[in-house]
Amino acid sequence: MKLDVSRALKQPGESFPLDVEQAIAPQVISGEEVRFDPVRLRGTYMALEGGNIAVDLQLTTRAHARCANCLAPAQADVSEPIEELFHLGGDPEDSEIFVYSGQEIDLERLAMSYAVLGLPMRFLCKEGCAKAPAYDDADVEVRLCQEEELPGQRPFAALKQLLATKAGENADQRDKG
Numbered sequence: 001m002k003l004d005v006s007r008a009l010k011q012p013g014e015s016f017p018l019d020v021e022q023a024i025a026p027q028v029i030s031g032e033e034v035r036f037d038p039v040r041l042r043g044t045y046m047a048l049e050g051g052n053i054a055v056d057l058q059l060t061t062r063a064h065a066r067c068a069n070c071l072a073p074a075q076a077d078v079s080e081p082i083e084e085l086f087h088l089g090g091d092p093e094d095s096e097i098f099v100y101s102g103q104e105i106d107l108e109r110l111a112m113s114y115a116v117l118g119l120p121m122r123f124l125c126k127e128g129c130a131k132a133p134a135y136d137d138a139d140v141e142v143r144l145c146q147e148e149e150l151p152g153q154r155p156f157a158a159l160k161q162l163l164a165t166k167a168g169e170n171a172d173q174r175d176k177g
């Protein structure tokens with residue numbers, strides 16, 4: 001969704017409350033599809049001198065994927081803090097930053113990026129499925145776990161690392177600015 005920030009732009013430095021739901025499309029991560037319930041974004045936003053918009057939000061949603069051990073449906077609650085800047089007139093092709101023009105910021109990519117950032121390293125259908133099978137008892141574990149093929153380990157680790165690095169860089173930029 002697009003958020004109209006015209007009021008904030010007229011009163012730089014003043015913070016405005018925000019509490020919205022943003023639907024986001026399923027994401028394919030390392031070959032695994034992850035679906036999300038509507039993402040709730042709750043917190044505040046503020047226009048800075050110069051026109052950039054700072055958002056300070058808490059993202060919550062529930063993600064659905066397959067258990068990393070047995071491939072049964074699994075879900076995970078996601079809760080992720082967001083401190084970001086929307087850069088006025090920034091290059092829309094620049095995937096490293098959030099940009100806007102006019103008087104609206106688009107919350108969809110923000111919600112998607114941070115929902116993915118908040119995903120667990122592995123989805124598990126239940127606690128009993130937490131133990132990754134060792135080589136010598138793999139047969140037993142697989143049988144207990146619905147006799148299905150084991151997927152790759154930690155499919156989200158690489159992406160999570162990437163997004164964490166990006167989020168850190170953005171925070172640095174804001175501190176300096």
Ligand SMILES: [Zn+2]
Pocket residue numbers: 067068069070071072124125126129145
């Ligand atoms: Zn399982």
